[in-house]
Amino acid sequence: MASQTEENYLKSLFNLANEKDEVNISELASQMQVSMPTVNSMVKTLQKNGWLIYEKYKPVTLTPAGKKDAALVIRKHRLTEMFLVNKMGFGWEEVHEIAEQVEHIHAPKFFERMDEMMGFPTIDPHGSPIPDKLGRIQEINYLSLTECKAGQLVKLAGLTNSSTEFLEFLNGRNLSLGTELRILSKEAYDHSIVVSYSNHTSETLSEKVCEKLLVKVM
Amino acid sequence: MASQTEENYLKSLFNLANEKDEVNISELASQMQVSMPTVNSMVKTLQKNGWLIYEKYKPVTLTPAGKKDAALVIRKHRLTEMFLVNKMGFGWEEVHEIAEQVEHIHAPKFFERMDEMMGFPTIDPHGSPIPDKLGRIQEINYLSLTECKAGQLVKLAGLTNSSTEFLEFLNGRNLSLGTELRILSKEAYDHSIVVSYSNHTSETLSEKVCEKLLVKVM
């Protein structure tokens, strides 16, 4: 069974993997906030346990078992976040920190019960998909708000970043998942976008914000 | 902040402390399932951190800070057990294992929220008191069923042991907290007790069982 540390490495590896499923040691080190030698020794351990493929001076790749176990940790994290929001009344900006700890609990029925109580949700409070019990993750491809055209009506469906600061910024603008946005105009110079939604008749969103907003065209 | 290991030692120390607040190294070793040298080195660490008083060849004693922090871990454990039973539908025999893990989560608002959702319960699903936010624990003195007399009507209010096996035994007999028992007779030879309750007209409970049942005389 994976230690908490190992679970954290699996999660990072899963999230950092590129199209070729590869992750560099340096990326992983910076993501995990540890030194490269630490990562070097840890990938050897993870390899020994069948979670990844490692060859000297090459990027590492999760094995199918590694991907599955990583997805199951992510499942625990996202189920927890959803439970905290839907069943315990927390705000979407408060749950990450708690879920970071709860995700390491080894008690299948605890998470099964959460899942059941919530009616088997498929996304977490930030719009990210919740992997199933077998670690399968449904790919959703939303558009970034930056890719949309003026005049379009879109619905906010996900985020590419869920930092507390960003979530609090969105709270301050009354923006939440499900909010329908009308794109009033796009500024060519700085790529900012003017939108209207709910009782906001005109709100300007910077490119920095728009690129983090994932939407579904209505 | 206490590590998980330290939290576990604090909990054991709190539970093992006798009238003089003392705990022997050997007791602690057996409770924690580690060797005596391990305990020896750990108590030195705990002392360094202000949680206990240690002198060579003497039993150890928790400091006020140690007692408080121990009680706060026990609070997290018992709130979790109660939440699992009352809000998530688990049986009282299922919750200990999960709570053993959840108790190490460092997220005050998570436990505050549980507490609030349950209406600030004072006992856990096994009848043990839940310490308050300041680590104060209200002493309840129930009688052991063995101390009761034939003819008395008593209500099951607590347990001195909450092992899964014992809880499953009680489930099999339809015995739960709040059950009112009429003591029909006491057998002098083996100290077994015959009781009636609910729709059980006559059930014989061995001394082993009776001594673990805490009751309130009606």
Add this chain to the structure above:
DNA sequence: CTACATTGTTAGATCAGTCTAACAAAATTG
């Protein structure tokens, strides 16, 4: 293609938490 920058590895140390073996103090018991 060589030089420099970046990335990755090795060696060796540290810390927390654990162990066993050997020994010492304290408690018990004839």
Add this chain to the structure above:
DNA sequence: CAATTTTGTTAGACTGATCTAACAATGTAG
């Protein structure tokens, strides 16, 4: 109270996860 048992301590080793310093391989840019 002396002998034996129980309890506790010390020394030294190990594992997991981390570090820094030194070095080696790879990638990049003139």
